[in-house]
Amino acid sequence: MKIAKNVSGAKSKISMMWKELKNLLKGVVSQRSAEIILAALEIKDRPVDIFAIANLLEVKVRTADTKDEVLLHFSEGNPTIFVRHDAPSVRQRFSVAHALGHLFLHSEDNNSNIYFSDASFNSNSIMEMQANRFAANILIPENELIELVENKTPKNQIANYFGVSEGVLSWQISDIL
Numbered sequence: 001m002k003i004a005k006n007v008s009g010a011k012s013k014i015s016m017m018w019k020e021l022k023n024l025l026k027g028v029v030s031q032r033s034a035e036i037i038l039a040a041l042e043i044k045d046r047p048v049d050i051f052a053i054a055n056l057l058e059v060k061v062r063t064a065d066t067k068d069e070v071l072l073h074f075s076e077g078n079p080t081i082f083v084r085h086d087a088p089s090v091r092q093r094f095s096v097a098h099a100l101g102h103l104f105l106h107s108e109d110n111n112s113n114i115y116f117s118d119a120s121f122n123s124n125s126i127m128e129m130q131a132n133r134f135a136a137n138i139l140i141p142e143n144e145l146i147e148l149v150e151n152k153t154p155k156n157q158i159a160n161y162f163g164v165s166e167g168v169l170s171w172q173i174s175d176i177l
């Protein structure tokens, strides 16, 4: 795929890649967008390094002393994701993936100086469900999960392998199997 070649290219190409990725995802159902991004960025290691993906896309990630799970701040159109500083690492990883889901699926290109906060991910709104689905799919690629479950790998080992909580893993298993 053409986009993958740009990853190691000049920095100026990255924002172009971001636009290309977003275009690539237009009209794609959210279930598939995560796997398209993993393939395009050639992310093959597990657990998926969600911080590296944010970095590749020039999205800053910071910790914050906040009660919210994740905050998404646009300054002059540049996004920064803030995760709760005292959240467990699996939770921070999910938060970053969830926020990237909002960025890919719901943000406009001309955002400026807007703050989004996610107190929890349990809302029934369609956008929240889409961001959760995106997060689970980018951290737990479906085809790999199916193989591990079919091989009767213990759940805690699968959760460790993907760097997710067992709660998120169970949710993903019930959703795709």
Ligand SMILES: [Zn+2]
Pocket: 098, 102, 118, 121, 127, 128, 131
């Ligand atoms: Zn959200």
